[in-house]
Amino acid sequence: MSELTRIVVDAMGGDYAPAEPVKGAVDALAESDRIKVILTGDAAAIEKELEKYSYPAERLEIVPTTQVIETGEPPVKAIQSKRDSSLVVGLNLVHKGEADAFVSSGSTGAVLVGGQGIVKKIRGIQRAPLAPLIPTAKGVSLLIDCGANVDARPSHLVQFAVLGSIYMKSIMGIENPRVGLVNIGTEEEKGNALCKETFPLLQACPDINFIGNVEARDISAGAADVYVTEAFVGNVILKMYEGVGKTLLHAIKDALMSSTRSKVGALLIKPALKSTLKKFDSSSYGGAPLLGLKGLVVKTHGSSKANEFRNTILQCIQFKEEDVNGKIQEFLAKQSAEKEAAADKE
């Protein structure tokens, strides 16, 4: 057996902390004997939750912390001032090599700032993108970048494409993942300045399977496995997904409750509808990794329940065992060797 994957779970992050992160950790421990979970947070509160369950104590550790970063806090200041928070202490464990991964449902801004500032980027990575998996009609695709660093440059997007491809191949088992550039038309010359400059770079990149521009209307159909986009647009896509889905389902629910006839119908269709909508439930795919860091940092939804924590924790095993970061470093080494060779030629 290979060594255990050591995963820190921020027990104080998210709407349902500490109950749900703790339950998710216990569930993951029951599911896999290849992990060790380290919970950071208020020791008494965590222990109180743990009393409800039986679990393999030798694979669960509590690292007590005294502070909590709240969702509304300015991230940079919070990371700097709350050195004994569950988030900062957890990220430091990864930085020091005492853990392989960090999972948090806390403030997105704090996870992004802390991930880059404490765990730090792999040498050669220009930006660490946040890359959630999004459900599509064909299965699941990666949307990269949805992070906090907007106004990206073309070279950033090319790195995102490579990082996303490595991730989808290693973690989701997709051979030769199709990379699409999110654009407002499918023709090469379409789009804003960023897209126009990025298109030929993606086309020339030997490390990806670039299929061209993808329009936003084809994203949910699964037109590509990796959707490359600048963070502002990525954020809009992710939230449109959430918003439109919610609005439509609300409207449908209201319609179903509008008459006796439709209420009876609703009862009959419920099982079939439930299993369909489950496919579009992002929590079953786990959280969004912040790629390109020296360790794995994963952000789960603020409203995550135990199931999402469990799935995210299990995802971390594969990230380590498939050596995703090793593959990223291989790519970077190859890229810099190519650059040097090109420079020598001149």
Place this chain on the structure above:
Amino acid sequence: MSELTRIVVDAMGGDYAPAEPVKGAVDALAESDRIKVILTGDAAAIEKELEKYSYPAERLEIVPTTQVIETGEPPVKAIQSKRDSSLVVGLNLVHKGEADAFVSSGSTGAVLVGGQGIVKKIRGIQRAPLAPLIPTAKGVSLLIDCGANVDARPSHLVQFAVLGSIYMKSIMGIENPRVGLVNIGTEEEKGNALCKETFPLLQACPDINFIGNVEARDISAGAADVYVTEAFVGNVILKMYEGVGKTLLHAIKDALMSSTRSKVGALLIKPALKSTLKKFDSSSYGGAPLLGLKGLVVKTHGSSKANEFRNTILQCIQFKEEDVNGKIQEFLAKQSAEKEAAADKE
């Protein structure tokens, strides 16, 4: 009775031309006696369609043209070379003051390029935005800009906000329309460079009711009446709407057909569901106006049926009778007077 609103309909534009634009024109003539419709296109083909209906011949005119601009053609070249196309001839009628409005379901690029190049912008308008109405849980909102001119500047977005407000007040009857800036967070300091620069300008603009940043997840809920955004993002929003809605409804349909039980249920819920989904059917709101031009140019969906043409044609009456362009000019005059006064002070 005020004078007739003269509306050119491009009889050769869209997937179902000339049948559906002609039928839409006939339906609109039956609905309102305040319009005259001018059909541009292949006279024989139009007359063949017209034979199917009875209509007030004194209020319908055919202007025969010999060319058609296809969807795939590069817009600028098409506009320049096909001077006798239904689209170019139609736009020229508006330019020459022989018509008040032009409606086309043809190539979006050609409508945008032709609208700006032939009908021309009102003096003082920096960019003419394409502004579709989008259905929301609360009714309908305006998304401005979804056009072809990406990489907008802050001052463009401020004009969009004013144009959108005038439109929603005059055409949709919304008093003091709420203007939201599409952003990746609600706090003032959030977003990309464009949003950060635009926010204080919108806040300082006395001619609009600015309510702050709006996240994409709240768009479909109806968080604002006018969503201001740069065209690339606007296009993504519009197409996400379309795509996610389609994917979800497909999935739900599949689920309903998956078992005998669900099929029976589907029959029972059908009437209620249909009326709900009708609310989210963008065709009932008519096409998207290209605002800020010297005449009205409206782009309808490529897949428009008679109903959308009819609704779009009727919308044009209000645009003229409410003197939307007069109100836009008033605003521009006021703005330039303020600028001069400010310059005099210095």
